[in-house]
Amino acid sequence: MYVVRIKTIGEVAFSGKMKMTAGYRYDIPFDELQLPYFSLSELLREKNIVLDNIAIGAAHPLGYTGIADAARKLLSVNSNCAPFIRGAFTNDRFITELGYSIRSLKAGQEYYAYIGFAEERKAEVRRLLNSVKQLGISVSGITGEVSMRLEQASDLTDDPAELSSLCRYNCLRYTLMLTTPACFYDPFGENAATHFYVPASAVKQYLGKVKSFSADDISSLRFTHAYISNSVKRLLPTPACVSVIKLEREQLRYRLASGKKADVVEQDIDLIETYCEGVDEHLVRYTRPETERITSPDGRLLDALSPGQMFSGMIFGSDKMIRSIAAHFEKEPMVSLGELSDCGFGEAYVRIDGADEERESAPTLCSEFDVCCMSDTLIYNSEGMAACTDDVFVDELEYILNAPDTLTVVGKYTKTCSDHTQGRPVCRCLAKGSVFRVRTKSGDPIDISPLLHCFAGERTDEGYGEIAAYPAVMQYYKAGQELAPTRYKLGVRFSYMRLNEGARFTTAVLTKMLQSRITGLAYIDRDEYKYGADANELYPVEIVSMLKQRYAPAISDELLKKWYKEGLENYRYE
Amino acid sequence: MNNIPIDKIPPRGIVLAYFGDTELFEPYTVSDGKIICIGSGIFEKQTPDECHFFDEDEEFRLIRRRSRNDVVHIHLRRVDEENADPDLIYVQNVLVKTEHSIRDGIPKTLRIINRFAYTENDTLVLKNYRISYEKAGIKND
Numbered sequence: 175m176y177v178v179r180i181k182t183i184g185e186v187a188f189s190g191k192m193k194m195t196a197g198y199r200y201d202i203p204f205d206e207l208q209l210p211y212f213s214l215s216e217l218l219r220e221k222n223i224v225l226d227n228i229a230i231g232a233a234h235p236l237g238y239t240g241i242a243d244a245a246r247k248l249l250s251v252n253s254n255c256a257p258f259i260r261g262a263f264t265n266d267r268f269i270t271e272l273g274y275s276i277r278s279l280k281a282g283q284e285y286y287a288y289i290g291f292a293e294e295r296k297a298e299v300r301r302l303l304n305s306v307k308q309l310g311i312s313v314s315g316i317t318g319e320v321s322m323r324l325e326q327a328s329d330l331t332d333d334p335a336e337l338s339s340l341c342r343y344n345c346l347r348y349t350l351m352l353t354t355p356a357c358f359y360d361p362f363g364e365n366a367a368t369h370f371y372v373p374a375s376a377v378k379q380y381l382g383k384v385k386s387f388s389a390d391d392i393s394s395l396r397f398t399h400a401y402i403s404n405s406v407k408r409l410l411p412t413p414a415c416v417s418v419i420k421l422e423r424e425q426l427r428y429r430l431a432s433g434k435k436a437d438v439v440e441q442d443i444d445l446i447e448t449y450c451e452g453v454d455e456h457l458v459r460y461t462r463p464e465t466e467r468i469t470s471p472d473g474r475l476l477d478a479l480s481p482g483q484m485f486s487g488m489i490f491g492s493d494k495m496i497r498s499i500a501a502h503f504e505k506e507p508m509v510s511l512g513e514l515s516d517c518g519f520g521e522a523y524v525r526i527d528g529a530d531e532e533r534e535s536a537p538t539l540c541s542e543f544d545v546c547c548m549s550d551t552l553i554y555n556s557e558g559m560a561a562c563t564d565d566v567f568v569d570e571l572e573y574i575l576n577a578p579d580t581l582t583v584v585g586k587y588t589k590t591c592s593d594h595t596q597g598r599p600v601c602r603c604l605a606k607g608s609v610f611r612v613r614t615k616s617g618d619p620i621d622i623s624p625l626l627h628c629f630a631g632e633r634t635d636e637g638y639g640e641i642a643a644y645p646a647v648m649q650y651y652k653a654g655q656e657l658a659p660t661r662y663k664l665g666v667r668f669s670y671m672r673l674n675e676g677a678r679f680t681t682a683v684l685t686k687m688l689q690s691r692i693t694g695l696a697y698i699d700r701d702e703y704k705y706g707a708d709a710n711e712l713y714p715v716e717i718v719s720m721l722k723q724r725y726a727p728a729i730s731d732e733l734l735k736k737w738y739k740e741g742l743e744n745y746r747y748e
Numbered sequence: 749m750n751n752i753p754i755d756k757i758p759p760r761g762i763v764l765a766y767f768g769d770t771e772l773f774e775p776y777t778v779s780d781g782k783i784i785c786i787g788s789g790i791f792e793k794q795t796p797d798e799c800h801f802f803d804e805d806e807e808f809r810l811i812r813r814r815s816r817n818d819v820v821h822i823h824l825r826r827v828d829e830e831n832a833d834p835d836l837i838y839v840q841n842v843l844v845k846t847e848h849s850i851r852d853g854i855p856k857t858l859r860i861i862n863r864f865a866y867t868e869n870d871t872l873v874l875k876n877y878r879i880s881y882e883k884a885g886i887k888n889d
Contacts, residue, residue: 554813554815554820556820557822557876558822559875598766632813633814
């Protein structure tokens with residue numbers, strides 16, 4: 175894999191098209207962790223450099239993985255450090271004559287971006303990159319001078335998945351973490367123009383472009399959708415039974431529907447497109463993936479999944495294919511998925527979580543069980559029409575269990591949706607989240623182990639028809655709690671070098687924070703200093719030593735005193 | 749012609765077939781137990797996911813079901829619609845894209861006859877549909 179190394183020789187600022195903030199004429203885009211990232215392909219396009227068939231990802235500061243981890247920890251401990259994290263990379267200037275601020279990247283920094291191209295074009299790409307000497311705008315002392323270099327990416331994965339040579343695998347589990355916004359276009363979607371998950375077709379399309387896999391190889395695999403993960407588990411669509419209005423007294427919705435007022439602590443929650451680990455007795459903890467607006471190069475406004483979120487999915491296939499895919503991702507863990515991937519959107523880091531063998535489940539006997547659709551389920555009835563009725567679904571279950579005419583539906587909560595996949599006829603399917611409670615007609619228990627996690631209906635190779643079943647349980651939820659999506663917590667084992675970078679970054683940010691606190695103390699004491707008090711006597715030793723312990727215990731006392739005195743001098747005339 | 753029952757399809761008409769990544773939309777004739785049309789060679793190489801053979805009065809449809817590893821055969825005829833409740837038949841005339849309709853033998857519009865029914869819950873459901881066309885709408889025919 176190749177990367178482009180960008181070194182800022184002078185300060186670099188970007189035009190308003192890259193990022194617009196109130197009060198700033200020119201600003202730098204920051205991600206959730208307050209680290210700068212910018213679309214290199216967009217900048218090159220501004221310079222009229224043609225990039226056909228070259229995919230460039232977003233540019234991040236060098237040492238990103240170590241710094242990102244450090245930034246995440248800093249922000250979770252003390253969210254006030256956000257401006258200091260930004261300040262480690264950018265200069266912020268207010269131009270009084272013109273009345274606006276400019277934020278620019280500092281000189282002497284290094285950034286990198288992943289770049290993909292056909293191997294034969296290496297010399298051409300190298301020439302192209304070496305010819306770029308300036309990026310962004312050139313205004314009021316900001317030259318935008320840069321130097322770019324093409325390099326082989328090294329040391330990408332710190333945590334290779336270990337696949338045993340003794341097993342015959344049939345399932346590969348992976349998690350992908352978005353590093354830039356990713357758009358999975360759903361042209362007829364209800365709420366937003368992106369799916370709230372990474373569709374199986376996007377992953378399938380990506381693997382289809384990899385040279386070492388043939389079209390036949392790919393069509394032998396089965397992909398599931400990658401749903402949002404809480405860094406440990408793949409969350410699943412909230413079952414429809416949780417969000418549907420029910421007519422029982424204890425349910426909040428019943429009371430609202432019959433004109434009674436909600437208690438102070440209760441809320442009416444919209445649970446469309448949410449994912450959860452499971453439904454507890456009284457509480458549903460759900461997560462809704464976050465989206466943001468992006469602009470395509472031709473000016474269209476699209477919704478995209480925000481970066482930092484993690485999505486987990488599975489690939490089923492032969493042992494040989496599982497191993498080759500795992501090996502491919504270990505070599506090239508950065509992927510480009512979804513729309514606008516050639517503009518740097520949809521960049522993600524893939525981590526292999528592990529691989530599973532095909533296991534014979536122990537027989538699970540029950541006479542009543544719940545079946546939940548984990549993804550849109552498309553079933554053709556005996557007339558070849560797409561159907562969403564009970565009897566067609568039960569037929570399918572009976573077919574999987576090889577027990578014709580034994581089951582009947584007790585109750586269900588279903589949603590239907592229309593599937594508008596490009597290039598295929600529109601069909602109605604059972605939407606993800608539909609649940610059925612099924613029981614045997616005779617009352618005898620039946621073994622549901624084939625149903626525990628299986629695929630039913632059509633297009634299962636693209637994630638449709640993922641079904642889970644479990645013995646019927648009396649469940650009764652009353653309240654919901656939204657959990658924000660976990661971000662940037664892939665949990666890869668960091669190399670020693672990365673940890674060092676993270677530690678250095680943390681120290682730099684904390685030192686800057688300490689300096690700002692000390693000059694703040696000087697500001698408080700400025701009046702007394704103005705009227706002739708001695709700086710050494712004014713120096714608040716105890717407070718400073720407390721702050722020093724908190725932020726940067728290793729720093730020298732002389733430096734702290736120097737900052738204090740400089741602060742007094744600076745604020746003397748305020 | 750892997751398992752396409754030649755005796756059941758209309759002897760002359762239009763075929764609309766979806767394969768993995770291509771489509772076939774051509775007028776065809778049957779002779780000597782074989783389907784003759786432009787691109788009919790594809791039937792020997794690939795199995796269609798969905799295949800409609802239709803003329804003005806009849807349609808024969810094959811739908812592949814990967815979940816059951818079988819192919820559903822459906823035969824639809826105009827005579828069945830004549831006895832149906834007219835409130836439950838809905839006819840649509842859909843325009844065919846110019847890139848197809850300028851070719852010989854392809855009509856400018858297709859007529860879709862939708863057959864609705866009420867379920868026991870009194871919901872209206874689309875039971876089936878038949879594709880057809882008007883001979884007068886085709887040039888050079």
